[in-house]
Amino acid sequence: xxxxxxxxxxxxxxxxxxxxxxxxxxxxxxxxxxxxxxxxxxxxxxxxxxxxxxxxxxxxxxxxxxxxxxxxxxxxxxxxxxxxxxxxxxxxxxxxxxxxxxxxxxxxxxxxxxxxxxxxxxxxxxxxxxxxxxxxxxxxxxxxxxxxxxxxxxxxxxxxxxxxxxxxxxxxxxxxxxxxxxxxxxxxxxxxxxxxxxxxxxxxxxxxxxxxxxxxxxxxxxxxxxxxxxxxxxxxxxxxxxxxxxxxxxxxxxxxxxxxxxxxxxxxxxxxx
Amino acid sequence: xxxxxxxxxxxxxxxxxxxxxxxxxxxxxxxxxxxxxxxxxxxxxxxxxxxxxxxxxxxxxxxxxxxxxxxxxxxxxxxxxxxxxxxxxxxxxxxxxxxxxxxxxxxxxxxxxxxxxxxxxxxxxxxxxxxxxxxxxxxxxxxxxxxxxxxxxxxxxxxxxxxxxxxxxxxxxxxxxxxxxxxxxxxxxxxxxxxxxxxxxxxxxxxxxxxxxxxxxxxxxxxxxxxxxxxxxxxxxxxxxxxxxxxxxxxxxxxxxxxxxxxxxxxxxxxxx
Amino acid sequence: xxxxxxxxxxxxxxxxxxxxxxxxxxxxxxxxxxxxxxxxxxxxxxxxxxxxxxxxxxxxxxxxxxxxxxxxxxxxxxxxxxxxxxxxxxxxxxxxxxxxxxxxxxxxxxxxxxxxxxxxxxxxxxxxxxxxxxxxxxxxxxxxxxxxxxxxxxxxxxxxxxxxxxxxxxxxxxxxxxxxxxxxxxxxxxxxxxxxxxxxxxxxxxxxxxxxxxxxxxxxxxxxxxxxxxxxxxxxxxxxxxxxxxxxxxxxxxxxxxxxxxxxxxxxxxxxx
Numbered sequence: 146x147x148x149x150x151x152x153x154x155x156x157x158x159x160x161x162x163x164x165x166x167x168x169x170x171x172x173x174x175x176x177x178x179x180x181x182x183x184x185x186x187x188x189x190x191x192x193x194x195x196x197x198x199x200x201x202x203x204x205x206x207x208x209x210x211x212x213x214x215x216x217x218x219x220x221x222x223x224x225x226x227x228x229x230x231x232x233x234x235x236x237x238x239x240x241x242x243x244x245x246x247x248x249x250x251x252x253x254x255x256x257x258x259x260x261x262x263x264x265x266x267x268x269x270x271x272x273x274x275x276x277x278x279x280x281x282x283x284x285x286x287x288x289x290x291x292x293x294x295x296x297x298x299x300x301x302x303x304x305x306x307x308x309x310x311x312x313x314x315x316x317x318x319x320x321x322x323x324x325x326x327x328x329x330x331x332x333x334x335x336x337x338x339x340x341x342x343x344x345x346x347x348x349x350x351x352x353x354x355x356x357x358x359x360x361x362x363x364x365x366x367x368x369x370x371x372x373x374x375x376x377x378x379x380x381x382x383x384x385x386x387x388x389x390x391x392x393x394x395x396x397x398x399x400x401x402x403x404x405x406x407x408x409x410x411x412x413x414x415x416x417x418x
Numbered sequence: 419x420x421x422x423x424x425x426x427x428x429x430x431x432x433x434x435x436x437x438x439x440x441x442x443x444x445x446x447x448x449x450x451x452x453x454x455x456x457x458x459x460x461x462x463x464x465x466x467x468x469x470x471x472x473x474x475x476x477x478x479x480x481x482x483x484x485x486x487x488x489x490x491x492x493x494x495x496x497x498x499x500x501x502x503x504x505x506x507x508x509x510x511x512x513x514x515x516x517x518x519x520x521x522x523x524x525x526x527x528x529x530x531x532x533x534x535x536x537x538x539x540x541x542x543x544x545x546x547x548x549x550x551x552x553x554x555x556x557x558x559x560x561x562x563x564x565x566x567x568x569x570x571x572x573x574x575x576x577x578x579x580x581x582x583x584x585x586x587x588x589x590x591x592x593x594x595x596x597x598x599x600x601x602x603x604x605x606x607x608x609x610x611x612x613x614x615x616x617x618x619x620x621x622x623x624x625x626x627x628x629x630x631x632x633x634x635x636x637x638x639x640x641x642x643x644x645x646x647x648x649x650x651x652x653x654x655x656x657x658x659x660x661x662x663x664x665x666x667x668x669x670x671x672x673x674x675x676x677x678x679x680x681x682x683x684x685x686x687x688x689x690x691x
Numbered sequence: 692x693x694x695x696x697x698x699x700x701x702x703x704x705x706x707x708x709x710x711x712x713x714x715x716x717x718x719x720x721x722x723x724x725x726x727x728x729x730x731x732x733x734x735x736x737x738x739x740x741x742x743x744x745x746x747x748x749x750x751x752x753x754x755x756x757x758x759x760x761x762x763x764x765x766x767x768x769x770x771x772x773x774x775x776x777x778x779x780x781x782x783x784x785x786x787x788x789x790x791x792x793x794x795x796x797x798x799x800x801x802x803x804x805x806x807x808x809x810x811x812x813x814x815x816x817x818x819x820x821x822x823x824x825x826x827x828x829x830x831x832x833x834x835x836x837x838x839x840x841x842x843x844x845x846x847x848x849x850x851x852x853x854x855x856x857x858x859x860x861x862x863x864x865x866x867x868x869x870x871x872x873x874x875x876x877x878x879x880x881x882x883x884x885x886x887x888x889x890x891x892x893x894x895x896x897x898x899x900x901x902x903x904x905x906x907x908x909x910x911x912x913x914x915x916x917x918x919x920x921x922x923x924x925x926x927x928x929x930x931x932x933x934x935x936x937x938x939x940x941x942x943x944x945x946x947x948x949x950x951x952x953x954x955x956x957x958x959x960x961x962x963x964x
Contacts, residue, residue, distance in 0.1 A: 166732070167440040167713040167716060167732075168716050168717055168720055168730075168732050169717060169720075170440060170441050171441055171442060171444060171445070171614060171615070171717060172717070174441055174442075174614035174615075175613065175614050175663055175664055175667065178612050178613070178614060178663055179612070179662055179663050179664070184441075184614065185511065185514070186439070186440075186441050186481070186482055187482065187511070187514075187515065188482060188484070189482075189483060189484040189485060189517060191485065191515075191516075191517045192515035192516070192517035192518065195515045195516060195517075196514060196515050199514055199515075208732070209732055209733065209734060209735075210735060211734070211735040211759065212735060212737065213484065238731065238733070241731070241733075241742060241745055242733065242737075242738035242741040242742050242745075243737075243738070243741060244735060244737045244738035244741070245738065339724045339725070339948065340721065340724070341717060341720035341721050341724060341730065342717070342720075383660055387929055387942075387945060387946075387949065388945055389725055389944060389945030389946065389947065389948025389949050390721055390724055390725050390944065390945070390948045391721055391725070391940070391941035391942075391943075391944035391945050391948070392941050392942075392945050394664070394721065394941075395664035395665050395667075395668065395941065396660075396664075396665075397664075398662060398663065398664035399660060399661055399662030399663070399664050399665050400660070400662065401662065402612065402662025402663045402664070403660065403662050440713040443713060443714050444714055444715060444717060444718070444887060444888070447714055447715075447887035447888075448886065448887050448936055448937055448940065451885050451886070451887060451936055452885070452935055452936050452937070457714075457887065458784065458787070459712070459713075459714050459754070459755055460755065460784070460787075460788065461755060461757070462755075462756065462757040462758060462790060464758065464788075464789075464790045465788035465789070465790035465791065468788040468789060468790070469787060469788050472787055472788075486757065656933055667937070668937035668938050668940075668941065669933075669937075669938075670937075671935060671936065671937035672933060672934055672935030672936070672937050672938050673933075673935065674935065675885065675935025675936045675937070676933065676935050
């Protein structure tokens with residue numbers, strides 16, 4: 146199934162509107178191109194909804210949000226909902242400031258998201274108003290590990306039911322769930338945390354996968370998470386003894402450019418509850 | 419002649435003020451450094467015209483424009499005109515939203531551009547108010563191919579006459595024209611479309627080339643298009659079997675850093691009508 | 692001592708709030724990760740001070756400043772002062788526009804900086820209101836060379852005394868001083884000037900080093916300058932014949948990721964007056 150999902154991305158080449166932070170935006174654009182999709186970035190209120198209208202999917206990422214772009218996120222999200230386009234939310238740093246937390250809440254209230262993707266502390270913040278965010282990385286104590294897996298899976302499934310969409314929590318183990326089923330994914334490599342924006346890139350990728358596979362959002366989101374993790378593994382195998390996180394950043398995107406549907410099928414490491 | 423044009427860029431090292439999008443801005447800065455020029459980015463209205471004043475050329479790119487930066491583009495453009503500095507316009511996404519189309523029109527009305535560089539659908543939008551823009555890439559149906567070449571060349575030459583400067587349309591074949599002559603350029607590689615911002619980089623590069631060669635803007639713009647395309651070819655030859663669009667991005671800029679005037683002269687693949 | 696300073700960065704992994712330009716922000720984030728620290732970027736006034744509060748250090752860089760982010764810089768800087776967090780200032784382009792110069796003055800007046808890091812013309816502008824800035828690079832005539840070293844060292848020490856913190860002037864030779872002592876550093880490679888943002892990265896790095904070593908800000912800043920220069924040297928040795936400034940950018944960050952405390956101790960090339 147993941148094979149077909151990636152084929153659809155490559156064949157349909159969905160145009161994805163991204164309202165995203167300026168830290169990792171270039172990598173998000175190149176990651177979308179690497180998977181076969183096309184990016185367009187636009188965040189002024191005067192054009193946000195209109196740009197959404199010419200796209201097939203929308204990716205909202207609240208890193209480096211500001212009072213102007215928040216309005217654009219809302220306008221674009223509503224337009225995407227009106228048109229039935231899938232919308233992905235990446236609540237970067239929710240829990241780290243009131244502005245981010247409240248913006249994430251407001252976005253969830255006013256927009257229906259097909260997928261919400263974050264680390265465990267961001268998702269906990271969205272679910273409960275609690276949680277702590279250490280910068281934009283998951284709080285260590287909150288990490289999803291084998292020990293906390295079952296518990297977290299249940300939590301994510303319940304939050305997905307509440308949100309009405311798919312929720313993806315990424316960490317040492319990734320959990321992707323809708324209200325009924327849970328994908329538990331073991332792709333990825335710890336060194337991905339040393340590259341800024343691998344989470345942002347995954348959210349952009351997820352928007353492309355879900356847009357090209359509108360009838361199977363859970364599987365599409367899980368496939369995106371597997372694909373990103375697999376590219377993290379492939380890229381890591383390529384690391385030479387002088388390579389560090391900058392080269393690794395390139396190798397991950399390169400790996401997505403080269404990833405075949407067959408390799409995704411073979412390499413996807415997951416179980417479904 | 420292209421040999422001398424690149425030599426002038428390297429020798430004069432023009433300082434180029436860029437008001438450009440935040441998606442590809444880092445690559446534009448490194449591309450300018452690679453060709454021997456120097457970049458400065460500044461987009462607040464309070465300093466835009468003043469920064470233009472300490473530079474030798476100006477590059478205006480409307481990707482991720484907003485209501486603040488539009489005012490800065492206008493102020494900087496007018497200051498550059500007043501001082502006789504060359505100004506390049508990259509109408510990213512003109513046709514994709516009313517804001518971008520109207521901003522491009524307004525810029526063209528209030529500022530004299532030495533060069534306008536875009537894909538065919540953006541340029542058609544500027545020329546006629548029609549045209550469709552698929553994201554920031556040229557609409558496939560609008561692509562410049564061998565079949566549509568003659569027709570497009572005539573169109574570009576006429577639009578150049580109307581705009582009073584040089585117009586560069588890049589695609590499978592690139593056309594660079596003023597009101598009298600047309601350069602038809604066959605450098606480049608299709609994979610350049612898989613790297614975000616190769617068009618933006620070319621516009622920045624064009625600003626450097628035209629600034630360092632003020633008496634021959636048509637030849638300077640054509641040389642920039644040839645140089646960028648040639649670096650796309652050189653970079654592509656360097657691609658290993660695991661390299662993808664992220665490494666390619668680096669290889670293109672690297673190739674510009676290494677490009678000698680002699681190699682540009684040898685590798686430039688064009689005819690003049 | 693430098694050995695221990697880098698060890699502290701790796702061990703404490705300080706979270707650094709960066710309010711920085713959008714040109715080089717991604718490289719700053721990856722450089723912080725490379726050295727063992729964590730980045731968070733946030734520049735809206737509604738969250739700036741609050742984000743500062745969850746971090747351990749603050750890095751303010753005025754490249755691509757605007758009327759919104761200036762207010763955020765002031766708010767974040769004051770909050771960092773209130774909490775006793777180290778604050779680094781990178782006065783990018785001070786002297787190039789009234790806005791930048793006046794903003795730098797205002798920041799210096801309202802915020803206590805632990806370290807100010809810039810090129811000689813930026814620092815001269817801060818010190819005297821004079822100086823010329825060519826783009827964001829040091830004016831050639833202002834370059835710190837062996838000939839002007841003694842004179843410059845005295846100037847930097849005096850300005851450090853006046854500012855109440857550490858001042859780092861980077862160029863062909865780097866000078867890092869507080870009111871009493873001067874580190875004169877000969878690490879680095881001329882080609883670093885062909886990569887956009889090596890100065891910005893160094894400022895971010897300095898914030899991490901000073902934050903993790905609060906009792907020895909002079910030594911920590913000097914260690915950061917040595918580490919950055921050493922990575923410039925290591926990265927340069929890795930350059931192949933087709934590599935240019937884009938690959939070099941990656942190699943420098945990679946080198947920081949791989950840099951061991953022992954290598955820093957061995958490779959640091961400095962004298963103290």
